[in-house]
Amino acid sequence: MKLTTPYMGLTLSSPLVASASPLSQSLDTIRQLEDHGAAAVVMFSLFEEQIRHDMAALDHFLAFGTESVGEAVSYLPAVEDCDVGPTQYLELIRRATGAVDIPIIASLNGTTQRGWAHFATLMEEAGAKGIELNIYYIPTAGSRTGAEVEQQYLDVLARVRAAVRIPIAVKVGPYFSAFANMAQRLDRAGADALVLFNRFYQPDFDIENRTVVPSLTLSRPEEIRLPLLWISLLRGHVKASLAATTGVHSAGDAIKYLMAGADVVMSTSALLLHGPTFISRLLDDLAGWMDRKGYTSVDQLRGSMSQRSLPDATALVRANYIRTLESYKTGS
Numbered sequence: 001m002k003l004t005t006p007y008m009g010l011t012l013s014s015p016l017v018a019s020a021s022p023l024s025q026s027l028d029t030i031r032q033l034e035d036h037g038a039a040a041v042v043m044f045s046l047f048e049e050q051i052r053h054d055m056a057a058l059d060h061f062l063a064f065g066t067e068s069v070g071e072a073v074s075y076l077p078a079v080e081d082c083d084v085g086p087t088q089y090l091e092l093i094r095r096a097t098g099a100v101d102i103p104i105i106a107s108l109n110g111t112t113q114r115g116w117a118h119f120a121t122l123m124e125e126a127g128a129k130g131i132e133l134n135i136y137y138i139p140t141a142g143s144r145t146g147a148e149v150e151q152q153y154l155d156v157l158a159r160v161r162a163a164v165r166i167p168i169a170v171k172v173g174p175y176f177s178a179f180a181n182m183a184q185r186l187d188r189a190g191a192d193a194l195v196l197f198n199r200f201y202q203p204d205f206d207i208e209n210r211t212v213v214p215s216l217t218l219s220r221p222e223e224i225r226l227p228l229l230w231i232s233l234l235r236g237h238v239k240a241s242l243a244a245t246t247g248v249h250s251a252g253d254a255i256k257y258l259m260a261g262a263d264v265v266m267s268t269s270a271l272l273l274h275g276p277t278f279i280s281r282l283l284d285d286l287a288g289w290m291d292r293k294g295y296t297s298v299d300q301l302r303g304s305m306s307q308r309s310l311p312d313a314t315a316l317v318r319a320n321y322i323r324t325l326e327s328y329k330t331g332s
């Protein structure tokens with residue numbers, strides 16, 4: 001069974017990658033991820049804003065995991081243990097690349113053009129095999145147009161592209177008015193991979209105390225639908241590799257993403273829930289399923305349900321309200 005997968009210019013042993021999460025804050029856990037079959041590890045993000053100001057973003061991510069899921073607690077480091085300054089981050093990259101054979105992909109969330117390029121360079125020098133640009137940005141100013149916001153993404157990529165030689169992945173959210181166009185522009189601007197999609201922070205309200213509550217939950221399998229659709233639509237229309245992130249809780253979810261056309265499938269929530277052993281389960285179940293169905297390589301599977309391969313691709317984009325309504329009536 002050939003699971004080898006090309007991803008952003010790297011050759012991976014399989015399509016299963018550990019996405020950015022606090023799991024990568026410990027060298028021991030990175031080793032466990034490799035031992036259980038992760039083909040690459042994306043590090044948690046270095047937040048430029050944090051370096052300049054405070055620990056808010058990491059605090060938010062860590063609180064998110066621990067508050068929502070009891071079992072996740074043991075996999076999350078305490079905030080006070082996490083010094084995410086650039087020195088420690090770069091040191092962790094250095095130690096991780098020395099400790100494991102799988103590629104370590106650094107992740108960066110910058111706030112200034114100079115910062116994006118500067119920290120990316122340091123990550124490359126520290127030995128990262130690739131960089132994921134975590135462009136986590138909510139355009140709140142009503143004066144900014146969509147075109148300006150899109151240009152900002154392209155400018156960030158251009159700055160980092162000019163600064164480093166290692167492959168660059170761009171992790172974006174789905175909130176563009178013409179995502180296919182945006183994806184193609186990022187592709188032409190030199191993205192080696194597109195990571196779909198970033199899950200943006202959506203705070204809740206406590207109506208009794210009138211406070212904003214950081215009550216995000218870990219992903220659920222249904223959440224694969226939006227990235228699944230876009231990966232299927234984009235397969236064959238961009239040169240960049242496609243990485244699926246969100247909602248992978250079983251091999252079935254990973255298989256759907258691969259059939260849509262994902263080069264790699266990433267996991268965070270399920271790893272936080274079940275620990276690094278979840279990767280070996282995914283890998284075994286994926287290989288078992290492929291074997292039963294007669295696939296001998298992951299390449300045969302990849303893209304078999306992309307828009308280009310489907311006999312009736314309109315099924316991907318038609319609303320289908322009537323049929324859905326009928327299925328409620330008949331209970332099917």
Ligand SMILES: Cc1cc2nc3c(=O)[nH]c(=O)nc-3n(C[C@H](O)[C@H](O)[C@H](O)COP(=O)(O)O)c2cc1C
Pocket residue numbers: 019020021022043044045046061062064065107134171197198199218219220245246247248266267268269270272
């Ligand atoms: C606790 C936690 C921390 C995360 N930290 C980061 C991060 O530092 N950088 C990043 O790009 N994404 C981060 N993410 C997002 C994940 O990498 C992933 O894209 C998202 O959780 C969707 O995948 P999933 O459904 O497998 O969880 C984090 C997610 C969680 C739950």
